[in-house]
Amino acid sequence: MKTIIKAEGIYKTFQDEEEILKGVQLEVEENTFTVILGPSGSGKSTLLNIMSGMLKPTAGRVWFRGEEVTSLRENDLAKWKRNHIGNIFQNYLLLENLTVRENIEIGKRQKPTADEENLDFDELVKMLQIEDLLDKFPGQLSGGQQQRVAIARAVIKKPEVLFCDEATGALDEENSKKVVGLLHELKKRYGITILFITHNHQISYTADRVITIKNGQISHDYINESPIEAKDMVWE
Amino acid sequence: MKLVEKQLFQSLLKNKVFVFLMFLLSVFTSFMYFFVRFSIDVNYKRLQSIAVLNEKQQLYWTALTSNISLARSFLFGFLLLTGFVECMFYYRFFKENKKQLGCLKTIGYTDSELVRVFLKATTVVAISGAVTGCIAGYFASDILINANKTTYLIENIQKGVSFSTLGTGLLFPCLVFLILTYIMYGMVRKKECAVLITEASNQSSCGSVLRMADRLSMLFPKKQRMPVRLALRNVMALILMLLSVFTMLIMFNLAYALNKSSEYISGAQMEGRYYESELRYDFMMQALSENLSDGQAEVTTYSKSACELQFGKKKDSMLRQTVGAFDESQKLFELIDKKGKVIPFPKEGEIVVSEHIATVYHMNPDDIVKIRIGEETEELKITGVARNAESNWVYMQKEQLNQMLGYSKEAYCGIVSNAVLSDEDALVITREEREKELLRNSVSNQTSAVIVQVMGCVIGCILLLLAVALNFNSNLSDMRILRMLGYKTKEIRHLLVDVYKPVILVGFFLFLLPALGVVKIILNSLSMQIEEYLHFETGVGINLLIFGIIWVIYFAIQGLYGREKRKR
Numbered sequence: 178m179k180t181i182i183k184a185e186g187i188y189k190t191f192q193d194e195e196e197i198l199k200g201v202q203l204e205v206e207e208n209t210f211t212v213i214l215g216p217s218g219s220g221k222s223t224l225l226n227i228m229s230g231m232l233k234p235t236a237g238r239v240w241f242r243g244e245e246v247t248s249l250r251e252n253d254l255a256k257w258k259r260n261h262i263g264n265i266f267q268n269y270l271l272l273e274n275l276t277v278r279e280n281i282e283i284g285k286r287q288k289p290t291a292d293e294e295n296l297d298f299d300e301l302v303k304m305l306q307i308e309d310l311l312d313k314f315p316g317q318l319s320g321g322q323q324q325r326v327a328i329a330r331a332v333i334k335k336p337e338v339l340f341c342d343e344a345t346g347a348l349d350e351e352n353s354k355k356v357v358g359l360l361h362e363l364k365k366r367y368g369i370t371i372l373f374i375t376h377n378h379q380i381s382y383t384a385d386r387v388i389t390i391k392n393g394q395i396s397h398d399y400i401n402e403s404p405i406e407a408k409d410m411v412w413e
Numbered sequence: 414m415k416l417v418e419k420q421l422f423q424s425l426l427k428n429k430v431f432v433f434l435m436f437l438l439s440v441f442t443s444f445m446y447f448f449v450r451f452s453i454d455v456n457y458k459r460l461q462s463i464a465v466l467n468e469k470q471q472l473y474w475t476a477l478t479s480n481i482s483l484a485r486s487f488l489f490g491f492l493l494l495t496g497f498v499e500c501m502f503y504y505r506f507f508k509e510n511k512k513q514l515g516c517l518k519t520i521g522y523t524d525s526e527l528v529r530v531f532l533k534a535t536t537v538v539a540i541s542g543a544v545t546g547c548i549a550g551y552f553a554s555d556i557l558i559n560a561n562k563t564t565y566l567i568e569n570i571q572k573g574v575s576f577s578t579l580g581t582g583l584l585f586p587c588l589v590f591l592i593l594t595y596i597m598y599g600m601v602r603k604k605e606c607a608v609l610i611t612e613a614s615n616q617s618s619c620g621s622v623l624r625m626a627d628r629l630s631m632l633f634p635k636k637q638r639m640p641v642r643l644a645l646r647n648v649m650a651l652i653l654m655l656l657s658v659f660t661m662l663i664m665f666n667l668a669y670a671l672n673k674s675s676e677y678i679s680g681a682q683m684e685g686r687y688y689e690s691e692l693r694y695d696f697m698m699q700a701l702s703e704n705l706s707d708g709q710a711e712v713t714t715y716s717k718s719a720c721e722l723q724f725g726k727k728k729d730s731m732l733r734q735t736v737g738a739f740d741e742s743q744k745l746f747e748l749i750d751k752k753g754k755v756i757p758f759p760k761e762g763e764i765v766v767s768e769h770i771a772t773v774y775h776m777n778p779d780d781i782v783k784i785r786i787g788e789e790t791e792e793l794k795i796t797g798v799a800r801n802a803e804s805n806w807v808y809m810q811k812e813q814l815n816q817m818l819g820y821s822k823e824a825y826c827g828i829v830s831n832a833v834l835s836d837e838d839a840l841v842i843t844r845e846e847r848e849k850e851l852l853r854n855s856v857s858n859q860t861s862a863v864i865v866q867v868m869g870c871v872i873g874c875i876l877l878l879l880a881v882a883l884n885f886n887s888n889l890s891d892m893r894i895l896r897m898l899g900y901k902t903k904e905i906r907h908l909l910v911d912v913y914k915p916v917i918l919v920g921f922f923l924f925l926l927p928a929l930g931v932v933k934i935i936l937n938s939l940s941m942q943i944e945e946y947l948h949f950e951t952g953v954g955i956n957l958l959i960f961g962i963i964w965v966i967y968f969a970i971q972g973l974y975g976r977e978k979r980k981r
Contacts, residue, residue, distance in 0.1 A: 223607075231519060231606035251603070252523055259521025270516040270610065274423035275416060283416045284520055330520075 181207035181370050182228060182338055187237035189223050189393075197223045198234070199393040205386075207337070210364055210371045210404075212381040215390035221374045222342055224390065228372070229262055229340040230254050241338075260286050260293060263331030263369075267343035269323040271315035277326050278311040284330035296335045296367065304366075305329050305359060321352030328356065332363055339363070341373040345380065357383060358407035379410040414530075417522060421530045424510055430882040431502050432538065434875055438498055439542025439586065440549065441871065442491035446582045447550025447574065449484035452557040453477050455573035473565040479939075480557075492586055494660075494872065496593050498879065501649055503531070503597035505883070514601050515609025528598045535594040539587040547582060560860045564853045622648060637915065644912035650883040654913050657876030658920040661963055662928035662956075663935075664869020669955045670932055671862035674948040679851040681768075684801040685747035685755070688713075688829035691847075692839035697824045710832030713743035714825030716814050722807065723783040724776060732770060736784060737803065738811035745829050748799040748808060756797035764793035764809045767802035769946030771795075773937050784809070789817040804945055873963070878970050884913065910971065917967060921960055 182205045189198040197220045205211055215221040226232040228239050230246055239246045241261065249257060263284070271280050281302070285295045302308045305325045315323055324344065331339060341360065345353035357380055363369050373380065381387045382405045389397035426432060457477045460466065466474055507514070517527060551572070558570050574582075601609065626645035630638045645651060701714065715737055722732040739746055741758045748756040748765050759765050764784065766776055776782070780795045784807075793809060802808065812822040828834065835841055888909045929951055936947040 226605075226607035229519075231610075232608070233605060252525075255518070255521045255523040257521075258519065264519050266610070270512065270519075272420045272513065272516065274420045279416050279419070283420075 178206040178208065180204045181242060182372075183240040184224070184228055185238045185240065187224065187227055187239070188235045189220070189227060189232070190235045196235075197393055198227070201237070201390075201393070201395060203228075203388065203395065205338075205370060205372060207370050208364065208368050209385045210361060210373065210383070211386045211388065212373045212375060212384035213388045213390060214375060214378065214381055216376060219390045220393040221390045225340050225342050225372060225374050229264055229338075230258055231264070260334060261337050263334065263336035263339045265324070265327050265331050265339065265341045265344045267346035269315070269320075269327045269347075271323055271326060271330075273315055275314075276311065277307060277313055277315070277318070280315065280326055281329045281333050284333045286334045294335065296333055298333065301329055301333060304362065320347055321349075321355065324348060324352070324356055325359070328359060328363075332367070332369065335367055336369060338370045338372065341371065343374055343376075345375065345377065353377075353380075354407050354410055357410070361407055383407050383410065414526060417517060417526070418530050418533070420513070420517075421527070422534060424513065425506065425531075425534055428502070428506065428886075431505075431879065434879055434882075435495070435499060435502060436538050436542050437875060438491070438495040439539055439590070440546040441868075441875075442488065442495050442586055443543040443546025443582055444550045444553070445487040445491055445546075445868070446484050447547045447578075448553045449480055449487065449550075449557065450574050450578045450582065451551050451554035451572050452561065452570070453480050453484065454575045454578055455571040457481070458575070459571075469565050469567055473561065473567050476561065476565065483939075488582070488586070492589055495586070496589060497656075498876075499535075499590055499593050500597055501653070501879075503594060504600065505649060507597065507600040511601065511604075511609045515604075515606045518609065519606040524598070524602045528595060528602070531594050531598060532591055535590050536587060539590045540583070543583045543586055547579075550582075556860065556864075566853075622646060633915070640908055640912040641915060643909065644916055647884060647887055650880045650887075650913070651916060653876050653880035653883065654916050655920045655924070657873050657880065658917060658963060659924045659928055660876065661869050661873035662921070662924055662959055663931050664865055664872065665959045665962070666929060666932045666951055666955065667935060668862045668866035668869065669951065670936055670949050671865060671947065672859055673950040674936075674946075675859055675862075677948040677950065678946060681749075681800045682803075682851050683848065685749045686745075686801070686829075686844075686847075687747075688745040688831055689844050690830055690833045691842045692828040692830075692834055692836055693842070694826045694839050697818070697820050697826050699821065699824055701825075701828075710830050710834065711745060712828055712830045712834075713740055713745045714823075715739045715746075715827045715829070716811055716818065716820075716825050717806075717827060718786050718814065718818055720807075721785040722770075723785065724774060724780065730774070732774065733805075734770070735803070735806045736786070736814060737806050737808050738814040739808070740811055745831060748797060749801045750797055751800050756799055759793075759796055759809050761810050761813050762791075762793055763796045764807055765797040765799050765802070766795055766807045767805070767946065768798055768800040768948075769802070769804070769940060770807075771798040772946070772949075773940045786814075786817045791817065870962070870966075874966055874970070877963075877966055880913065881967075881970050884910070913967075917963060921963065925956065 184201055184203040187198050187201040187203075188196065190196045201220075201224055203224075213221045213224065223232065227234045227237075227247075230239075230249075234247060237247070241257070246254070246257060272283065275283065281298070286293060299308070302311065305328060307322065307325050307329060310318060310322060310326070315326070318326065324347075328344075339360070344360075345356050348356060360371055360373070361383065364371050373384070375381070382401070384401055384404060386400050387397070388395055456473070460470060460474050460477065463470065514527060518524075554572055558572060562568070562570055622645075626642050629645055630642040633641045697716070701712065717735055717737045720734055720736040722734050724730050724732065739758060741760075748758065750756050751768060756765055764782060766782075770776060776795060776798070778795050778797060781792055782795060784791050784793055791813070799808070815822050815824050818824075828839070833841075833843055892905055892909060932951075933949050936949050940947045
């Protein structure tokens, strides 16, 4: 399988703080579900933010399909984020003044072409079971519903890579399983590569590959030969 | 982009009070400019086209010239104020909405796309405010026009503005506000999405403020420390409160001074004048006409001439004045000093200056000045400062003046008498006419005083409202939590709402003297521009009144705002 995104020699130090990332090397293959595990403060969110262009590394480079992302100018970086990647956050980050429909539509590609087009809106909302919520505002939704809307916003553009930062962190067991299951289905149906940050080991059992970060470095990296279904996860 | 605009516009409009007050300030900025300019432009142009102006037109011309700089001062001053409030608004908005903006940047919207939305919002508020202010200024300028008609007795004073004035008043403020918006967006520009989104960054860099607030609060009694500490942490509201107190102190004291100045000058201008009529000649006369009086009336002659007064160390400190000279032995006109004492008429080598130029240009008795009349220059020592001097007049010995003018010591160009005289060759001004003219001038000052008072009140109200609104908005969730914890309304008020009472109290006493200093500077500056004396006066009464007004406005706004919030 081809490498879709590569992180090379990533270092990150914040102002007056210790080095958060210490020379991380990582290659992710396309159409895979990769879980990055690690305790709080290990640097996993920082790594995800750097790989998704939300943060610049102190040193090192990120490549996307052979093109260096870390040296892109603001407009080109925005274009890349707009058209090729999606982000899902623990606290959803929906836009409060827009309806569910509008929140999803705001995530669409700027200028879709025949090769790079948006997903079918109706099909997507049906899959995520949010078709009855389209005229509601985020403040009127439950946590699980909000996260499904956030997923819809992130994937409507049919991104090539989806970055999920503790996407189930604020959800209960049932909703967490639903979300993880949906992500797997998206990967299967649309070929989206997924990078999922979590501290929950159960989710890692569903992944194709599991990477563990500790003290700013990758401590373990293995392929999961027998991933389980999301609905079979056993909550701790 | 439409969805982004919808999201951001609605977020902006959540701060309804702030947005409305920004609009009001924008209206006010434009209004104060156009209010003056509508009474100037057409008339200024008309006077410019007249080759030789008569005396009334000359006075009116001077007034128009000074009003042009007054209008610019208003525009500049209010632009500063409105600009400051706008910066505060956006500072708060961008601080509170970093996550939202970070999210939009994560989706892939660029800084230039996002800043365009804010620039659009600012344009809407600025242009609508400017146009509203222009229209209001058009109608309100009738007040100034009528005051000018009364003061200068000129009939066909018209209303209108030039295109450049329209551009300055409408577009210039808008441009300034747009630039400020762009600058304030710098809080978000080029910031990485992750930094905007994470909570920690939203609360950074307030450690020093907190420490300072904690230290200052220790100066207060124990019961007041917690509320004071909370008050001091909300720096924006604090600045607004203090600014509001400072502004009202300045505006009300300025209005008081303007009002009192016209009384003072009218009174002073009649002091020491024991004559019933004055005759002014356009040329120097050699001897008194025998037919002028019946021999019963007391008559005194005087000379006068335009001159230049050079003073101070800088060679370019030159002042255009009129120098007058009366016979020393006469009793119809006395020069009176600030304390009400008679100043002996100057002898050779001496000069008495007016209180106006002494105050504005810091001249004192025993200072040496140079007087230049034509090619002749003399050094004179200031022997007195007269509060009843004619406007822009100085006084020297008649013999010395006539010598400088190349005339005999008996030559004169004016006569004063304790009887009403007449002469076809002279302009006759009776005592009654003089009093009427002084009264007309004082109307103009009183009108200005009222305008300044109203402005002070409005600005003070706006700033106080902003401060109260800020305080409430930032404490709403705290209020709810305290209520859930069982705190009573009175306790919540003491802790979170009434925290600015000591601030207002301290601010009043802290800023009283500086405000009076600023008023003096403004009056001096205005005096220089309009070449008329504006006397500075203040009193315990007016400052007590200001104190009372500030508290009334504060409690009224707090009461209304609190009631509005409790309804929701």
